[in-house]
Amino acid sequence: MKTVDLTTRIKGLVFKNPVTVASGTFGTTGEYAGYVDYRKLGAIITKTITIKPREGNPMPRICETAGGMLNAIGLQNKGLDDFIANKIPYYAKIATPLIVNIAGESEGDFAKLARALQKHSRVVKAIELNLSCPNVEKGGAGFMKKRRLMKAAVKAARAETDRLLIAKLSPELGDVLEIAGEVLDAGADALGLINTLKGMAINIETRRSRIANITGGLSGPAIKPVALRYVYEVKKKYAVPVIAAGGIMTVRDALEFIIAGADLLAVGTANFVNPRATLDILEGMTEYCQRHGIRRIEELRGSFRHV
Amino acid sequence: MKRVDETVTIQENKRINGKYYKLVFKSARLARGVQAGQFLHVQIRPDAVDPFLRRPFSYYRIQHDRIEVLYEVLGRGTELLAGLGKGSHLKIMGPLGKAFTQQVRGKKRILVAGGVGVPPLVFLAEKNPVDYLLIGTKSRAEVLPKKELSKVRAEILHATNDGSYGVRGFVTALLEKIIQKEGAECLHIQTCGPAPMMNAVMDIAKREGIPGEASMEESMACGVGACLGCMVKTPEGWVPSCIEGPVFSFDRLVRTCA
Ligand SMILES: Cc1cc2nc3c(=O)[nH]c(=O)nc-3n(C[C@H](O)[C@H](O)[C@H](O)COP(=O)(O)OP(=O)(O)OC[C@H]3O[C@@H](n4cnc5c(N)ncnc54)[C@H](O)[C@@H]3O)c2cc1C
Ligand SMILES: Cc1cc2nc3c(=O)[nH]c(=O)nc-3n(C[C@H](O)[C@H](O)[C@H](O)COP(=O)(O)O)c2cc1C
Ligand code: FES
Numbered sequence: 001m002k003t004v005d006l007t008t009r010i011k012g013l014v015f016k017n018p019v020t021v022a023s024g025t026f027g028t029t030g031e032y033a034g035y036v037d038y039r040k041l042g043a044i045i046t047k048t049i050t051i052k053p054r055e056g057n058p059m060p061r062i063c064e065t066a067g068g069m070l071n072a073i074g075l076q077n078k079g080l081d082d083f084i085a086n087k088i089p090y091y092a093k094i095a096t097p098l099i100v101n102i103a104g105e106s107e108g109d110f111a112k113l114a115r116a117l118q119k120h121s122r123v124v125k126a127i128e129l130n131l132s133c134p135n136v137e138k139g140g141a142g143f144m145k146k147r148r149l150m151k152a153a154v155k156a157a158r159a160e161t162d163r164l165l166i167a168k169l170s171p172e173l174g175d176v177l178e179i180a181g182e183v184l185d186a187g188a189d190a191l192g193l194i195n196t197l198k199g200m201a202i203n204i205e206t207r208r209s210r211i212a213n214i215t216g217g218l219s220g221p222a223i224k225p226v227a228l229r230y231v232y233e234v235k236k237k238y239a240v241p242v243i244a245a246g247g248i249m250t251v252r253d254a255l256e257f258i259i260a261g262a263d264l265l266a267v268g269t270a271n272f273v274n275p276r277a278t279l280d281i282l283e284g285m286t287e288y289c290q291r292h293g294i295r296r297i298e299e300l301r302g303s304f305r306h307v
Numbered sequence: 308m309k310r311v312d313e314t315v316t317i318q319e320n321k322r323i324n325g326k327y328y329k330l331v332f333k334s335a336r337l338a339r340g341v342q343a344g345q346f347l348h349v350q351i352r353p354d355a356v357d358p359f360l361r362r363p364f365s366y367y368r369i370q371h372d373r374i375e376v377l378y379e380v381l382g383r384g385t386e387l388l389a390g391l392g393k394g395s396h397l398k399i400m401g402p403l404g405k406a407f408t409q410q411v412r413g414k415k416r417i418l419v420a421g422g423v424g425v426p427p428l429v430f431l432a433e434k435n436p437v438d439y440l441l442i443g444t445k446s447r448a449e450v451l452p453k454k455e456l457s458k459v460r461a462e463i464l465h466a467t468n469d470g471s472y473g474v475r476g477f478v479t480a481l482l483e484k485i486i487q488k489e490g491a492e493c494l495h496i497q498t499c500g501p502a503p504m505m506n507a508v509m510d511i512a513k514r515e516g517i518p519g520e521a522s523m524e525e526s527m528a529c530g531v532g533a534c535l536g537c538m539v540k541t542p543e544g545w546v547p548s549c550i551e552g553p554v555f556s557f558d559r560l561v562r563t564c565a
Binding site: 024025026027031032034035047055056058059060061062063064065066067068069071073076220221249269271272273274275276 | 309400535536537
C-alpha cells in the first residue's frame, strides 16, 4: 500500500494530519492519554481558558438528546495563571502543535490573554477565540451578541500576537457568512466552524429543564448537517482556512468535511462516546485515500462536485 | 497508563427479581485490579447513535475474568440493555473512578445501600470484613435473592417502605438503631444509593460525628474527566465525580440543593 500524505498546512504552520480535538471535549492535561497517543494527532485544542478562574454552572450540566447532547458547563477552568504554570509545561513535552482556546468578557480580556500566550509562542502555535459560548450570560454570549465588540475582540487579540489566530463562530450570532467577513477584516487568519447550537430539554415529570442553566449547547451528530453547510458556504465565499467541528464521529463524517473544504477537523463530542475516535478517523482516512488512489489529502480537500 | 476500551460478548443478561437485571461477560483486562466502588462505562449499542452516550455501571462481582453487573431499568438506555441477549456485544471502558476505602481499622463498619447503590456495596462486603449491610428498598419484590447475598460476611438488615420485608420505613431508621446500640465513636459509614437517602445518611453522620464515604451518582458523558459534566461540589469547587470519585469522603462533599 502506498503511504498517504495527510500533511495539512495553514499559514506556515505544518500539521502532520488534519485531525484535532474540539475545545472542551478533550480535557486539559492528558485525560485521554491512556487511550490516545497525543503525538499522533494533527493538533490539540484546549478547553477555553479565561483570565480568572471560573467556577462553572450548577448541576445538572449535561443531558443526552436524540443523536447528541446538551451542555452548559459554563466555561469552568482554572484561569490563565494556572494554565501557564501547569498546562504549558505539560504540552511543551508533546510535539503536537497546541492551539489554545480563549474567551473574555471584554476586548481587553482577549488582548491580555493573547499577550500572555504570545510569551509562550514556542509551545502555543495558534490561538482560537471562543466568540460564541452560549452559556456565559454575562461573558461570551451577552458580549458576543454584539457584533461590534466581537470585531474588537479579534482586533485586540491580533494586535498582541503573531500566532495563527482562529475566530470560532456559532450560528447563534447572526449571519455566519457576514460575520466571517467581519472577523477576517478584523485580522483573523482562520475560522472555527461551528460551536454548539443553543437548545433545551424538559423533564415532563418535574416540568423543569434537564439542565440547571435551562438552555445548553447542542453538539454531536444532530448538528453535523448544519456544520457541514456552514463549512461549505464559507469555503465557497472566502479563501480562508477552516477548522471544522460539529458531529464528526466517524471517518465518513470527517471525509464529508474535507470534501466540503475543511482544513482541520475537530473531533468533539465523539471523544465521549469513543475515546479513540480521533485515531479511528485517521486510520479510516488513510484507508479511504488508498482505496481511491489519493496520495495527498490536498487532492481531496474542497473537491466537492457541484454536478 | 494504558486504558481499556474493550468490546465484550454478553454471556448472560437476565432479570433476577422485581428490580434488577444481571449482566455477565468476560474480560481479563476489565477485571484486573478492580476494587468495589469503581465503575464501567458502557456503550450499549456500539454501532448505533441511540442511546448516544455511554452509561456508567458499578462493578458488582468479579471472579477471575468474569464480570457481573446488576442494573435497574430506569430509562431508554437500560431498557435497550435489558433487551440484549447472550452473544450481543457491548463496548466497555474500565475500570474507572476511585474505589471505596477497602480496609477501615479500629471501627465498626456500616454499609448503607439503596437502589442502584446496592451492587457496589455488596461487592465491598464480599471482599472485606464489614459489620453491617443495611439495604433499603420499596418492597419485598426488590430485595435481592438470598443467593446473591450468601457471600457477604456481615449482618444484613433490610428496610422496605411498605414493610413487606425487614422493618417498615427508611433504611436510616436501621442506621439510627445501630448507632444507639454501638455508640457513634466506633462507627464508620459507607453509602451508595439515591441522593435523598445518602443526604439523610450524611445528615445523621454529621450530627453524630461519624466519618464515612458516599458514592455519588451523576450523569456522565466522558467518564474520564474531560467534559466537566458529572461535577460534585467540594470545598475546592466543582470536581469531576468520574475521576475524583464517584466515592468521596463525607467531609469533601458540599451540599447543593437538588
Ligand atoms: C458511578 C455510577 C455507578 C452506577 N452504577 C449502577 C449500577 O451498578 N446499576 C444500575 O442500575 N445503575 C447504576 N448507575 C446508574 C445508571 O448509570 C443509570 O441508571 C443509567 O445511566 C440510566 O440510563 P437510562 O438511559 O436507562 O436512563 P435515562 O433515560 O438516562 O434516565 C432515566 C432515569 O434515571 C436517572 N438517571 C440517569 N442517569 C443516572 C445516573 N447516572 N445515576 C442515577 N440516576 C440516573 C434519570 O434522572 C432518570 O430519572 C450508576 C451511575 C453512576 C454514576
Ligand atoms: C461538554 C462540551 C464542552 C465544550 N466546551 C467548549 C469550550 O470550552 N470552548 C469552546 O470553544 N467550545 C466548547 N465546546 C464546543 C465544541 O468545541 C464544538 O465546537 C461543538 O461541540 C461541536 O462539535 P461536536 O458536535 O463534534 O461536539 C464544548 C462542547 C461540549 C460538548
Ligand atoms: S463524565 Fe466527563 S468529566 Fe466526568
